[in-house]
Amino acid sequence: MERVRLSSLLDAGIETPFFIYSAAQLAADWQAYAEAVAGLDAIVGYAVKANSNPALLRRLAGFGAGAVVVSDYELRLALESGFAPQQMLMHGNGKRPRDLEAALRAGILLSVDSEFDLEQIISRATALGVTARLLLRVNPDIDPQVHPYISTGLLDSKFGFAEGAVERLRPRLQKLSSVEVVGLHCHLGSTLKSVQPLRDAARLLAVLVNELRRDGHPIQILDMGGGLGIDYSRGRDKIPTPDEVTEAVRPVLDELGLQLFLEPGRSLVARAGALIGRVLGVKDNGRKHFVVTDASMAQLIRPCLYGAFHSIELLEESVAGPQLAFDVVGPICESSDFLGQGRLLPTPRPGDGVIIYDAGAYGFAMSSRYNLHLGCAEYLVDGDSLRRVRTAETFDDLSRHFSDEPISVGTRQPSARPAARD
């Protein structure tokens, strides 16, 4: 990775598995967005959910990125990493009171997902005496053609207002205080392989922009979300560029004089990261060959959750044996614990290094402690320099949270709410 030989980390006895990130790849993927919005009134808000390691956040903030958050802690980490509140947005279909409180106090943009969301924003903003700047999240019922778990643009998804719902809301929106509707937001889904759905969505939102402007709302922002995929096959798939994204929505921006807000996550950090593991052993059961590594679904859940493909290689091929088709699996006690199936690889030896590519997004961010394989370390490479940017979780970190304290909830009379069991 850059000028660091990855197997040297294993030779140095560094514990596996670990995630490792390339500063140069991060900068290059940011540059692609910076060039795509050059000359446009635009904010490129990094979706912190993809990877919240502060070392990456600080670099992205330093490049001039904004930030898109879902929770109070993502917001806090983003602010502490140097993102400017004016370039930040909180979205979410279920904002908890603590998330909303933090967003309103920080004065960042809020994306409204539903009528109950709107009501809680109004009441909280009124209580705090602030005016919340809102984007209405619209669900345009457009199929982004991605895995159903990461598809958010169809009406069967839990996100956003249907078009008709915005229409019905218009009279109410005109009478609101403590909030200002300044834009529209949509996010169709993740791992997009075409910009056509974005083009269609922008067209649809343009109609709503005109209607809301006629109602007197100062609509300035068109937030087209994130979702741009990457080529996980490393060569087979043709994925649009950030440039093609902005070109797809530029006619609407120019026509209506709107500021563009984009929310990339994956396409900014996925390629920069890799998951590194050690081979524990090789086996076959007469039907399949397996490479068992210490890296697993506890670090990278995407293969089993979405059936996602990640390229896998040995760190050093020179020493390996004959090529065979292997399932690359982890040590977690689940048959869903695989990182790749039927992969043609040279037969490794125990201790050899394995690299799972493009694991910078939705890797560590979605990792678990299954079988008490605790959070692993993260490293950052910059040229020939190597930094640890997160230490691995220890048993002490885990056990610090174990407790056995008596909790008294008082003996107040049960509330008037009907008993569930009836």
Ligand SMILES: Cc1ncc(COP(=O)(O)O)c(C=O)c1O
């Ligand atoms: C509202 C919203 N914005 C942005 C993103 C980032 O998406 P991606 O990482 O695919 O760019 C997501 C993720 O799904 C999202 O739900």
